[in-house]
Amino acid sequence: MPSLSSRVWKSAASVVGARIEYRDPTIVRRKVETRQIRPEPIGPPRRMDRYCAITLHFRYGWPCYEVTPRTGPAQSNVMVLHGGAYVEQISGMHWRLIHQLVARLRARVWAPIYPLAPQGTADTVVPEIARFTREIVDRCSGDTVLIGDSAGGGLALAAAQRLxxxxxxxxxxxxxxxxxxxxxxxxxxxxxxEHRDPELSRAGLRFAGDLWAGDLDPAHPLASPINGRMDGLPPCTVFIGTHDVLNPDTHRFRAAAERAGVDVDFHEGAGQIHVYPLYPIPEGRRARDHIISTIRDDTARLRT
Known part of the structure; x- marks a missing residue:
């Protein structure tokens, strides 16, 4: 049964989601138009400066943050691709995840600030992200974890297929x-x-997805990597809630990946909503604990 904190969080999302999230295409369009006039801030919270060394690089004309422990060497390498339906920037919940990866794993974390739709589209951004990821992965001899939430998860899979x-x-x-x-x-x-999801709908996401696809057919694997080949992918850890409109496609991915011989560590949160592992609820904390222990175990195995 979902925790009380989780149920409260979902109730709050139900109230807010109908007005400001991704259920109504008109609201999504307004989001996109507003972001063109007033771009969102992208930088990490100032409090991270106390614990993390933060360097800003530019790759292919867009910024990338490199975040490391302030003292001592990094022990793990992680690339984080943020979500936001391809139309919204990195947010506080992403920076909190990055902070935990650095603090608890002593990880070196790269956070690319990729171009958003409609200026950034799948046919231009995916190859650039793959190229940048190739630099990091080859430099670290493969000892690099690729994390993505929501749209960032789709981008991560598309980049991994290209790699x-x-x-x-x-x-x-x-x-x-x-x-x-x-x-x-x-x-x-x-x-x-769909009726159980307080934040997302097919109509709202289709609008954002069409912007991301650009001139491509939205079903093209660069925009919809579920339609790409799954063979040869690295092991995958997946989190999805039962009250998330993306749940059915995540099950499709699991089935296709396992048929292709990919090891899939699948976690389905009963009663949980979209990106629940990023939220300050017990289920989210357990998911983050699992992410950290998985990366730690992988790193130890690769270095023995």
Whole structure:
């Protein structure tokens, strides 16, 4: 049974989600238009300066933050691709995750601030993210975990598929948090879940997904990596809630990946909503504990 904190969080999301999240395409359009006039801040919270060394790099014309422990060497390497339906910037919950990875794992974390739709589209951003990830993965001899939530999860899978096709080292693991893997939202099983999701809807996400697809067919694997090949991918850890409209496509991914011989560590949170592992609730803390222990175990195994 979901915790009390989780139920309260979902109730709050139900009130707020109907007005400011991704249920109504008109509201999503307004979000996009507003972000063109008043871009969101992208930098980490100032309090992170006390514990983390933060360096800003520029790759391919867009910024990337490198966050490391302030003292001593880094013990793990992680790339974090933020969510936000491809139309919103990195947020406080992403920076909190990055802070925990640095503090608890002593990880070196890269956080690319990739171009958002409609300026950034799948056909231009995915290859750039894959190229940048290739630099990091090859530098670390494959000892790099790729984490993405929501849209960032779709971007992580698309980049991993492109890395596989290009040869060289692959990430040591993919960690996908409520990944958005099919921007068409055409899965016939979605309506059975949609009414339980307080934040997301097919219509709202289709609008954002069409912007991300740009000139591509939205079903193209660069925009909807569920339609790409799964063979040759690294082990995957997946988190999804039963009250998340993306739940059915995450099950599709699990089935396709396992058929292709990919090791999938699958976690389905009963009664949980979108990106619940990032929230300050017991279920979210347990998910983050699992993420950290998984990366720690992978790192130890790779270095023995």
């Amino acid at each position: 596989r096709d290009g040869g060289g080292h692959r990430p040591s693991r993919l960690i996908l948090i409520s990944p958005w893997l099919d921007v068409t939202m055409d899965n016939p099983d979605i309506p059975a879940v």
